Amino acid sequence: MIAADRPVQRATDSKLLHADAAGRVRTLPRSSLLDLLSPGDVVVANDAATLPASLRGVHVEAGAAIEVRLAARASLASADVLRFQAIVFGAGDHRTRTEDRALPPPLEPGQKLQLGPLTAVIEQLLGHPRLIALRFDASAAEVWAGLARHGRPIQYAHMPEALQLWDVWTPIAAQPVAYEPPSAGFALDWQLLAALASKGIAFVTVTHAAGISSTGDPDLDQLLPFDEPYRIPPTTEAAIRRASREGHRVVAIGTTVVRALEHSAARFGAVVAGDGVADQRIGAQTRLRVVDAILSGTHEPGTSHYDLLRAFADESTLRCADQALDEGGFRTHEFGDSVLIFAANARTGRGASSPYTSRFLRAPDVVQESGRLSSAGRLVGCSS
Amino acid sequence: MQTDMQTPRVLITGGTSGLGLALVRELRARGARVAFVARTAERVAAVAREHAADGIVGDVAQKHDIHRIALQASGVLGGLDVLVNNASDLGPTPLALLGDTECEDFERALVTNVLGPFRLTKALLGSLAASAREGRGSVVLNISSDAAVNAYGGWGAYGSSKAALAHMTRIWNEEISSQGVKLLALDPGDMDTPMHALAIPDADRATLKQPRAAAVEIADAIADLLPTRSTVLRRAS
Numbered sequence: 172m173i174a175a176d177r178p179v180q181r182a183t184d185s186k187l188l189h190a191d192a193a194g195r196v197r198t199l200p201r202s203s204l205l206d207l208l209s210p211g212d213v214v215v216a217n218d219a220a221t222l223p224a225s226l227r228g229v230h231v232e233a234g235a236a237i238e239v240r241l242a243a244r245a246s247l248a249s250a251d252v253l254r255f256q257a258i259v260f261g262a263g264d265h266r267t268r269t270e271d272r273a274l275p276p277p278l279e280p281g282q283k284l285q286l287g288p289l290t291a292v293i294e295q296l297l298g299h300p301r302l303i304a305l306r307f308d309a310s311a312a313e314v315w316a317g318l319a320r321h322g323r324p325i326q327y328a329h330m331p332e333a334l335q336l337w338d339v340w341t342p343i344a345a346q347p348v349a350y351e352p353p354s355a356g357f358a359l360d361w362q363l364l365a366a367l368a369s370k371g372i373a374f375v376t377v378t379h380a381a382g383i384s385s386t387g388d389p390d391l392d393q394l395l396p397f398d399e400p401y402r403i404p405p406t407t408e409a410a411i412r413r414a415s416r417e418g419h420r421v422v423a424i425g426t427t428v429v430r431a432l433e434h435s436a437a438r439f440g441a442v443v444a445g446d447g448v449a450d451q452r453i454g455a456q457t458r459l460r461v462v463d464a465i466l467s468g469t470h471e472p473g474t475s476h477y478d479l480l481r482a483f484a485d486e487s488t489l490r491c492a493d494q495a496l497d498e499g500g501f502r503t504h505e506f507g508d509s510v511l512i513f514a515a516n517a518r519t520g521r522g523a524s525s526p527y528t529s530r531f532l533r534a535p536d537v538v539q540e541s542g543r544l545s546s547a548g549r550l551v552g553c554s555s
Numbered sequence: 556m557q558t559d560m561q562t563p564r565v566l567i568t569g570g571t572s573g574l575g576l577a578l579v580r581e582l583r584a585r586g587a588r589v590a591f592v593a594r595t596a597e598r599v600a601a602v603a604r605e606h607a608a609d610g611i612v613g614d615v616a617q618k619h620d621i622h623r624i625a626l627q628a629s630g631v632l633g634g635l636d637v638l639v640n641n642a643s644d645l646g647p648t649p650l651a652l653l654g655d656t657e658c659e660d661f662e663r664a665l666v667t668n669v670l671g672p673f674r675l676t677k678a679l680l681g682s683l684a685a686s687a688r689e690g691r692g693s694v695v696l697n698i699s700s701d702a703a704v705n706a707y708g709g710w711g712a713y714g715s716s717k718a719a720l721a722h723m724t725r726i727w728n729e730e731i732s733s734q735g736v737k738l739l740a741l742d743p744g745d746m747d748t749p750m751h752a753l754a755i756p757d758a759d760r761a762t763l764k765q766p767r768a769a770a771v772e773i774a775d776a777i778a779d780l781l782p783t784r785s786t787v788l789r790r791a792s
Contacts, residue, residue: 218685220629249633312609315630319611319623336622337678345685347630361680361731368733376688404689 172469172496174329175507178338180357186501186508188469192517194488196551198499201358201509204466210371211419213410215462217353217427218376220344223322223336224351224383225265228286233276236262239286239305240325240350242383243397247348247446250311254294256397258386259284259301268328269387278303287321289314299391325351325383329504348400349381354505355425355467373414375407379427379449384476395475398450401431408444411461415441420463420518422511426479429453429462436460455481463517467510469496469503483512491553498551561787563691563777564632566624567591568615568675569642570608571598573748574698577770578639579606585774586787590628592642615642615671616663625678635682636691637777640672640720641698646712648753653711661712668716672697673723680736687735692781696773697724699740710754737780743769 185201199207208214224241243256261273278300284291294304307314324334341356343364367374379401386392411432414421423429434449435442442461451457452475459482470476472493480489492510495501501508565582569575570591582589583606590609593599603610609631613620629635644667647660676683676695687693702710703717721740728738745751747763771790778788 218681220626220681223626249630252630312631315627316611318630319627335619336626340622340678341681343681343684345629345682346634347626361734365730365733376685378685406688406690 172471172501172503172507175502175504176329176331178330178332178334178506180338180341180506181360185358186499188492188495188499188501188508188510190484190488190492190510190512192513192515192519194484194491194515196488196491196495196553198495198501198551204358204509204511205363205366205370207511208367208370208372208422209420211373211414211417212422213373213375213414213419214367214422214424215407215411215428215432216341216343216356216359216374216376216424217349217379217381217431218341218343218345218356219349219353219378219381219427220341220347221324221336221339221349221352221381222347223318223324225323225325226286226289226318226321227264227323228284228289230276230278231283231285235276237275237284238264239284239291240383242302242350243380243399245400245448247346247378247380247400247402249315249346252311252314253307253309255305255307256297257303257305258383258391259303265326266328266331269385272387275301287317289317289321299388299394301386301388302391302394327385327504330506343376345376346378348378349427350383351381352505353379353381353425353427355428355465355509357506358466358509359424373410375410376404377407377428377431378402378404379431381425381427384474396430396452398448399427399430400446400448401427401434402446403431403435403442403444405444408442411442415461418518420513421461422464422466423462424466426453426465426467426476429459429465429479429482432461433457433459452478453482454478457482459483459514459516462514464511464513467512468505469501469507469510471503480510480512483514485515487553488512491551494553495551562586562588563636563781563788564588564634564686565590565637565639565777566628566632566635566679567639567641568671569593570610571595571602573750574743574746574766574769574773575639575641576602577766578641578773579608581767581770581774582777582788583608585778585790587637588632590632592624592628615640615675616644616667618674621671621674621678624675625682629679629682634686634691635679636686636693636781638676638679638683638695639698639773639777640675640695642671643668643698643713643750644716645750645754646710646716649756650709650713650754651711652709656712661715664712664716665719668713669719669723672720676727676738680731683736684731684734690782693736694777694780695724695727695736695738696777697721697738697740698773699724699742701742701744703740703742713754739776739780741773741776743773 702714
């Protein structure tokens, strides 16, 4: 795949790879997303805005330049911003690949970090020499002001240009609780939301503190994703309950939505409004209770995001999708193209009277029949 | 301070003088959680202290301040239900005929009175729509002027910019009402404010409306646009 190296959220030529419940894969323009949804479906997005979570500063005792990337906190509460988990880098910035970044000075509890206008103290190390619990020596209002003034969006070497907050806030960005953008939501705009409404498709949200995607350190990356607080509003619970009752589909915009909804459903038996902390990993062994389909960016095998897709599609479908992404010139990373994957046991999207589409539809005769789809998009032929 | 469903979270631009300051005072007195924006750090700190409001130092005419303001407001308030775009620029002072108006003065009026409210509303539209989805209600109130409607000589830059703001408000309200966000432009009337003194230094102040009275009317208008169960902003009658 090609790295998307410009911060354009909705390029006019954005592509969409669509894998249906039968495992058939085709490429479409992303503008055809609406056509793949049916009246009654519920689209759930993460409305978290992204914090400027990268803070340049100085390790006071060593007098050394550092970059602190805020990575987690205990809750979504607006006053609860004095304590964060954070990852510390040495001198340099995002233009150096994270795996090549200089190490910070040895970190110890009690050390002071001066981060622009904000002073922080290391409270403890969290099982890795660069993963710390820090406490800001400030009021909550001062932390918000300090982040607004001094913080920058976390970014990576594939995107040399310095990102601004407006680059990383989705159009629906609300409460600033994410550490990196819930970037599947870049595909949304107000025109699409209006079109969903007129087609009878519900649009609801969760607020989920999307965490950092990469640290450049294999041991640290093993710990990802960190625990992520989320909030499910009552209207979201109600819309999902209705869809479930009437046999409509729940389409998650992004991996964080899957994590929040499935966490709530695993805990309560169904999605229930309220606050929670998602601490589970989703992968091939996960039985999805709520979500029928995921719209996501394109992800490389080996990442936790890719693992999550395995809950939706089997190995042969994902292999086929990977091949299509490569051959189709799809662009990867947060500003890249999208995939829409329907779970193998997804509802059909035609309401309660329709039988569930199930795995047996992957029988060879159906795959042959699926050649008809090519009129609506290029059907990808995979040898599996 | 905890905010519950009944406590509207409000952001007011231009909150340290004139109508903006009167709105900070009025909405705080009615129990709203209030953040406000103004350019001068000392004034912001003083008003924040006096009214137990959250002060944000920023300039809505500066593109790079907009998302910082949005971040700080939605961060510190934990969301946003009401945005009042009040900060305004008069254009040339003393007022000038259009033929005598410097382009830079006209431009500054447009940036402060139209582009600034556009940018800030756009940056906070996600927060406002989230409030609407949660049933809290969601209102953008843009402060307009009778100069937006009537052709007063000398008010060319200001009047044109306020006319653009009022029209933008109507169009946006059409476009976004399906998401539950309501936009309204209101003319508070001729008030005894520092801006009015700049425009008409020799005005008879006794004939001018007090900002306090206009703030009461605007707070009532906001209360009318919020769901009926949000009773906090209503005047005790």
